[in-house]
Amino acid sequence: TIFILGITLLSLLRGNSTLMRSLALLESFSTNSAGHVYNASIIYLGNSTMLDRNYLENVRNYKFKEYNTNKPRKYFIKNDQRKYFISIGKTNLCFSQGTDILKTRQNSNDSQCACKPHYYGRDCGIPEAAWFGMYYYVYPNATLRPRSVPRRVINGLPVNHEFAMFEARIHELKDIVDVFLIAESNYTAHGDQKELLFLKRFQEGYMARYQEQIVHVKLDYFSERAKADGWHADSYIRTFMGKKGFL
Known part of the structure; x- marks a missing residue:
């Protein structure tokens, strides 16, 4: 029993020392005014194996660290390389997030994608908010269609x-x-x-x-x-x- 208690205490101490190292690492770049943001992350990242190196790097070298209000940095919007549509069968181009892929493949002869709940349209690319919202009332003759280049938001x-x-x-x-x-x-x-x-x-x-x-x-x-x-x-x-x- 004493042996087991000793091992347990050592494990706790080791875990606490790891936690303290994590806390020290994170708190080294927190501030009084913004500390609550990082404190929430400290709780989440208490186990050192969960530390996100990209997160730490971004926090150390954040954009506004050396920000000059008289010479603000320009922001150049990058091209979105993510794929939002998937080809299924010979003719179907379906919106990935709104399409039931398995059901669409099973009905590959159908020219329309099988939509998940709350998605509509031939390619399942129109969310419920747009389908039943004011959009079609204001623009009844408009046609929503996939774009080769996504809109900037x-x-x-x-x-x-x-x-x-x-x-x-x-x-x-x-x-x-x-x-x-x-x-x-x-x-x-x-x-x-x-x-x-x-x-x-x-x-x-x-x-x-x-x-x-x-x-x-x-x-x-x-x-x-x-x-x-x-x-x-x-x-x-x-x-x-x-x-x-x-x-």
Whole structure:
């Protein structure tokens, strides 16, 4: 019994020492303001065998670490090399994610792909939201079809201090969106000066793993008209984001 207890204690100590090494490694590049992001990862990565080397590399050398607001880096959208459609039989070109591959192969003589639930269309490439949404009501004669080059998806949003919502958006859309355009002003919608909270956190390592997909647009002045018109203040930063972000 004593022997077993001794072995158990040694195992625990060894595991704890491994965990502490992992914690030390991860905490070496966390900050007070952004630490909660990495703390969540620390819990997940407590076992050193689960450490993601790419994750560690991205966190050490994140994009905004040496960011100069006067000379922001340009972002060049890369070509998407992923394959979204699969050829089944002689004529069927089916959207992989929305197609029941096995059922389609069993009915190879059918000219239409067999769709999974919530997918529609000849190639099963139209999700339920588009099939039953306003799209067909607004554009009744439109035809959705596969493209040789996928559309670019740029998600632009003005930010203030909505960190939880921002994190949820990034994690939900990171594999679909090409680039996130973030507009931040050092003025509130009321016209009071404030700190660039998002930029500060980005520079400290916040969301380091995803920073390569983020373009920060800084608005450093407040429109005179916006002082009396809140709607103008809201639309102005969005317009500025579009004009400045696509230069």
